[in-house]
Amino acid sequence: MKLYLASGNAHKAAELQALADAGPAGPGGRIEIISARAGGGMPAVVEDAGTYLGNARKKAQALHERLPAGAWALADDSGLEVEALGGAPGVESAYFAGPQGDSAANLRKLVAVMRAVPPERRGARFVCVLVLAGPGGAEHVFEGSCTGRLLVEPRGGAGFGYDPLLVPDGHTETFAELGDAVKNTLSHRARAWAKLAAWAARS
Numbered sequence: 001m002k003l004y005l006a007s008g009n010a011h012k013a014a015e016l017q018a019l020a021d022a023g024p025a026g027p028g029g030r031i032e033i034i035s036a037r038a039g040g041g042m043p044a045v046v047e048d049a050g051t052y053l054g055n056a057r058k059k060a061q062a063l064h065e066r067l068p069a070g071a072w073a074l075a076d077d078s079g080l081e082v083e084a085l086g087g088a089p090g091v092e093s094a095y096f097a098g099p100q101g102d103s104a105a106n107l108r109k110l111v112a113v114m115r116a117v118p119p120e121r122r123g124a125r126f127v128c129v130l131v132l133a134g135p136g137g138a139e140h141v142f143e144g145s146c147t148g149r150l151l152v153e154p155r156g157g158a159g160f161g162y163d164p165l166l167v168p169d170g171h172t173e174t175f176a177e178l179g180d181a182v183k184n185t186l187s188h189r190a191r192a193w194a195k196l197a198a199w200a201a202r203s
Helices: 010-022 052-064 090-095 103-113 180-186 188-202
Strands: 002-005 032-035 072-082 123-133 139-150 166-168
Touching: 002 010, 010 032, 010 072, 010 180, 010 188, 052 072, 052 123, 052 139, 072 090, 072 188, 090 103, 123 188, 139 188, 180 188
Parallel strands: 002 032, 002 072
Antiparallel strands: 072 123, 123 139, 139 166
16 A cells, blocks of 8 residues: 655654564555655645644545555654643644754754743643545545653754653653664654554455
């Protein structure tokens, strides 16, 4: 089964392919994540829906319109929700430090705004919504989340985005320290993907 990814984020594509490779093949065989470039290129999409689902749906539908008949488009929208910030940055996680979408700047800003927040108020969670857009207007939605706590300073060199700052519940290391093998069993994206893979296995 081939899924065209409605994203230019190479880290996200690699993570999704790793998740696909780690799971069993369904009736359609191995799930392969295909670059949007192979499907005609990812059109520009203004992510202004205000929700993960709305943004993911816009991206999936925009790419699907360019794909060959019978193809499926996969879109991901995800973010970090911080309790002390009332759920921010949330759906705006990719643009927390400004419209340039600089992940390093986003991380630095979160470290700065959380600097004086005490440990008991540093709870946070990653959220992921995956949307599949397919033939005949078909749509399938899969959601996942992972709770944890934010450190005062980033740790670890793996992962991307806010991974170096969040320690998932039940662990003492950040996502950037745990490594892909562990991360891909408990992350928000892994949990959403598990639901997608279960759907694919039944299809």
